[in-house]
Amino acid sequence: MILYFSGTGNSGYVAQKIQHATGDKLISLQRLFREGKLRDQSFHSDVPYVFVCPTYAWRIPRMVEKFILNNNFRGERRVYFILTCGSEVGNAVRYVRKLCTKKNFTLMGFDDIVMPENYAALFDCPTTEEAKKILVKAKPKIETIAELIAQQKLLPESKARAKFLSLSNGFFYLFCVRTKLFEVTNRCISCGKCAARCPTQTITMQGDPLRPVWGKKCTHCMACICGCPARAIEYGKNTRRKPRYFLGDQYLDTEII
Ligand SMILES: Cc1cc2nc3c(=O)[nH]c(=O)nc-3n(C[C@H](O)[C@H](O)[C@H](O)COP(=O)(O)O)c2cc1C
Ligand code: SF4
Ligand code: SF4
Structure with missing residues (x-):
């Protein structure tokens, strides 16, 4: 079962590629969040769970983490976490490992995929042309990951980089969001x-x-x-005359059940 959250489409795009390779169910957290379905639901899967989401301040988005903590995932204990990002996931894997321990999940793999930056409020998004190039560059990695997941193989171990960055996550939610x-x-x-x-x-x-x-x-x-x-x-003066990045609605809440 693939559960994905996507604000502007990158993670949805990756989740759909994984769905094509695996044939698994695809569930949009964006849709569940909008419907207010945040806690006390039970999911069941006989194949590994796959969570796909963006990176927010060098960790998985807080809303996604809370969703995983507050819902029940039955059946399979094996799980993959795939984070899309604009450039750097810091030490996100450390927090994913902690989350897996809390949920009694066995982490089969964590990986990140560099996709177009979408954080228009604070950073510069790519132009349409630049975004296209980034997406083309990301494609082989997405396909490799999707294939490994389809074969239920371990992903190569992800090494934490720039560990200190993820520490500022709390500060980010307090002062930036x-x-x-x-x-x-x-x-x-x-x-x-x-x-x-x-x-x-x-x-x-x-x-x-x-x-x-x-x-x-x-x-x-x-x-x-x-x-x-x-x-x-x-978003105040930050975004005036600057590009936006949005891949498409079909990547936010498509579900295949
Ligand atoms: C609130 C916020 C925080 C972000 N933090 C990071 C980050 O820490 N590292 C990074 O490389 N990209 C960061 N980004 C960029 C996104 O992770 C990236 O563009 C992602 O692919 C967007 O996925 P989506 O289109 O599925 O929403 C951030 C974006 C947002 C909106
Ligand atoms: S940025 Fe905030 S207000 Fe805008 S869609 Fe996302 S959660 Fe809603
Ligand atoms: S045109 Fe107006 S209502 Fe439509 S998305 Fe933009 S701000 Fe929202």
């Missing part, structure tokens, strides 16, 4: 896609004409700002 700077411009066409995609259900469409309004609960997944078809969302 905010909605205060999100704003909508008059380019908005009231399509409601930002609200519909938000995994924390924090965006509501209000007023006449309808415009998104952000609540407080946010995981900085970038689905709203990067996925807006009218480029009508800004």
Whole structure:
């Protein structure tokens, strides 16, 4: 069973490639989060679980970690973790190992795949052309990982790099993950896609004409700002006239059951 979370499509793309190779069930956490299904569910799999998600501040996203902790995974104990990232996962593997111990999982492999950077709020996303090149470069690694998982083989051991980076994860959630700077411009066409995609259900469409309004609960997944078809969302001055990165809705909540 493949469970994936994706804000802008990279992890969904990888999860779908793994699904093609394995034929396993594919479950979108983005969808479950949006439906408020965060805890006390039971999943059952007779083949290894595969978790695919982005890297947030050099670890797996907190929402994904909480989801794994707060739900039951029955059957298979073997598990793979595949993280997509913009450049560097730091010591994420250490926290994944701890999580596996808590859940009584046997880690068959952890790996990271460098994909286009999506953190528009704080960093520079690639242009469309640059993103295409990064995706082409990532493809062979994705295919190799998918094949190894399909054969239920161990992935080569992942060595932790830049260990200190992952330590700043708590600081990141405390000081960086905010909605205060999100704003909508008059380019908005009231399509409601930002609200519909938000995994924390924090965006509501209000007023006449309808415009998104952000609540407080946010995981900085970038689905709203990067996925807006009218480029009508800004994050303060940080994002003005800068590229956004969004691979497509079909990679956020496709499920194959
Ligand atoms: C909140 C946030 C934090 C991020 N932190 C990291 C990071 O620590 N290291 C990194 O290489 N990329 C980081 N990124 C980039 C994403 O991990 C990367 O672009 C990922 O492939 C996005 O996946 P998605 O399209 O499935 O959401 C971050 C992105 C966001 C939105
Ligand atoms: S996705 Fe963009 S255009 Fe659509 S409602 Fe949200 S801000 Fe407006
Ligand atoms: S408000 Fe935007 S960035 Fe925050 S969780 Fe919702 S979609 Fe993601």
